[in-house]
Amino acid sequence: MKRRKFLKLAGISAAVAGGVPSFLLREVKARSYTPPPGALTARRWGMAIDMKKCWEHPECNDCIKACHAAHNVPEIPEKKKEIKWIWKDEFEHVFPEQPNEFNNIVFEHKPFILLCNHCKHPPCVRVCPTKATFKREDGIVMMDFHRCIGCRFCMAACPFGARSFNWVDPRPYIQEFNPEFPTRMKGVVEKCLFCYERLEKGQLPACVEACKHKALIFGDLEDENSEISRILKERFSIRRKAELGTEPSIFYLIG
Amino acid sequence: MYNSNKVIPGIIIFVLIVTFPIWLNHGKAVSAPKPILPEGRCVESKEFMRANHMQLLKEWRVLAIREGMRIYTSSDGSRFWIGLQNGCMKCHHNKQQFCDKCHDFASVKPYCWNCHIPPETKEFGTAKATRLLKLFRIPVDLREGAKPKHGEHGGHGEIDKGGEH
Ligand code: SF4
Ligand code: SF4
Numbered sequence: 001m002k003r004r005k006f007l008k009l010a011g012i013s014a015a016v017a018g019g020v021p022s023f024l025l026r027e028v029k030a031r032s033y034t035p036p037p038g039a040l041t042a043r044r045w046g047m048a049i050d051m052k053k054c055w056e057h058p059e060c061n062d063c064i065k066a067c068h069a070a071h072n073v074p075e076i077p078e079k080k081k082e083i084k085w086i087w088k089d090e091f092e093h094v095f096p097e098q099p100n101e102f103n104n105i106v107f108e109h110k111p112f113i114l115l116c117n118h119c120k121h122p123p124c125v126r127v128c129p130t131k132a133t134f135k136r137e138d139g140i141v142m143m144d145f146h147r148c149i150g151c152r153f154c155m156a157a158c159p160f161g162a163r164s165f166n167w168v169d170p171r172p173y174i175q176e177f178n179p180e181f182p183t184r185m186k187g188v189v190e191k192c193l194f195c196y197e198r199l200e201k202g203q204l205p206a207c208v209e210a211c212k213h214k215a216l217i218f219g220d221l222e223d224e225n226s227e228i229s230r231i232l233k234e235r236f237s238i239r240r241k242a243e244l245g246t247e248p249s250i251f252y253l254i255g
Numbered sequence: 256m257y258n259s260n261k262v263i264p265g266i267i268i269f270v271l272i273v274t275f276p277i278w279l280n281h282g283k284a285v286s287a288p289k290p291i292l293p294e295g296r297c298v299e300s301k302e303f304m305r306a307n308h309m310q311l312l313k314e315w316r317v318l319a320i321r322e323g324m325r326i327y328t329s330s331d332g333s334r335f336w337i338g339l340q341n342g343c344m345k346c347h348h349n350k351q352q353f354c355d356k357c358h359d360f361a362s363v364k365p366y367c368w369n370c371h372i373p374p375e376t377k378e379f380g381t382a383k384a385t386r387l388l389k390l391f392r393i394p395v396d397l398r399e400g401a402k403p404k405h406g407e408h409g410g411h412g413e414i415d416k417g418g419e420h
Contacts, residue, residue, distance in 0.1 A: 031299075031327070031328065031329060031330055032327075032328045033318050033322070033324035033326065033327060033328070033337075034324060034326045034328065035323050035324055035325060035326065036325040036326055036336070037326070039323075039325075072372075078391060078392065080391075081391060134321070136323070142320070142321075144320045144321060145370060146316060146320070167391060168391070171379040171380070172379055172380060172381050174379055177372060177376075177378075177379065179340065179372055179374070179376075180340060180341055181340070182340065182370040182371045182372060183370050183372065183379075184370055185369040185370050188370075196323075200323070200325055
């Protein structure tokens with residue numbers, strides 16, 4: 001074979017070999033991903049909880065029920081193994097650093113609504129070895145359950161007890177499930193995720209929607225004109241363990 | 256050869272035993288699994304999905320959960336909501352008739368369904384009385400009266416005297 005002919009052949013085969021696969025793979029190249037169009041977005045999501053309104057209805061647990069139903073949170077009777085995303089606890093436990101020798105009567109044993117604070121500087125995120133817990137740009141401290149290895153570092157790191165560990169398969173303890181949300185499995189940690197799956201569809205968090213007394217105000221803390229920013233400017237609020245510097249995004253309106 | 260009267264039959268027996276599975280299944284054609292497919296086109300072509308669905312699902316999972324990318328634009332420009340329960344299974348109504356057909360055949364056990372709920376699930380089974388449950392003294396018969404009805408149960412709403420754990 002002459003040199004010229006050989007080079008020609010080599011050129012043609014290279015073109016064929018290089019050209020055909022890219023043609024076949026065109027399907028792959030055109031694929032793309034975008035965020036959902038109608039989603040609610042913010043620079044930093046936060047929540048203000050109007051405890052004064054909440055205390056007017058001590059029997060009401062609508063937010064808790066709505067959240068736990070929406071997210072397939074099991075009801076495990078054993079207290080030590082329970083799973084909770086949003087729950088109630090009394091003042092003395094929620095704000096242990098605020099002793100007031102003579103004037104504790106106002107808040108004595110008053111229940112507070114508790115959930116993950118979606119801290120600005122979340123210690124749980126810093127310790128997670130797999131990045132299963134991570135911070136989204138909109139301030140939500142998110143969990144990728146697929147990645148959680150159940151090491152529970154995050155539970156040790158969170159100063160608010162916002163996280164629960166699945167000691168047993170949670171499924172038998174779920175009475176009615178939401179088919180649009182997964183359950184968790186044994187060996188995984190879980191917590192409130194600020195209803196990212198609802199925000200994505202343009203809906204407010206389940207607890208906010210469920211509160212018929214409008215005690216939960218959800219919105220963008222970094223948007224001056226949002227309802228939550230306005231309320232926080234006008235009313236007295238406290239945050240849990242602010243001295244730890246995690247900068248909680250949950251505010252309790254008590255004045 | 257020394258002891259050839261023992262060695263040769265020994266070798267023959269050995270070969271027979273080793274190739275036993277081949278003999279046993281000889282002539283028995285195992286039919287390919289036939290998953291039940293819904294009408295129409297999936298997010299990509301059948302061939303692409305058959306070969307690459309696992310990579311695509313993993314990519315979806317990462318991008319949807321970690322980057323907030325919920326919408327997938329496929330090669331032919333159609334747009335889809337990313338999700339297993341809220342995406343795939345809205346057309347593939349039955350895990351047993353679809354996923355399981357090939358996965359059982361190929362003996363692969365993806366753990367998607369440890370958490371995700373297949374569309375045919377109507378309720379979850381009761382807890383098995385495992386050693387672990389006994390160890391933690393978690394009652395098993397939650398369904399038969401042992402458990403208060405949803406809503407009456409004070410567990411989550413009750414003030415936790417023990418403080419947070
Ligand atoms: S409250 Fe706990 S779990 Fe939530 S972001 Fe803060 S440290 Fe993490
Ligand atoms: S238990 Fe899961 S989420 Fe928590 S630190 Fe370990 S891997 Fe991360």
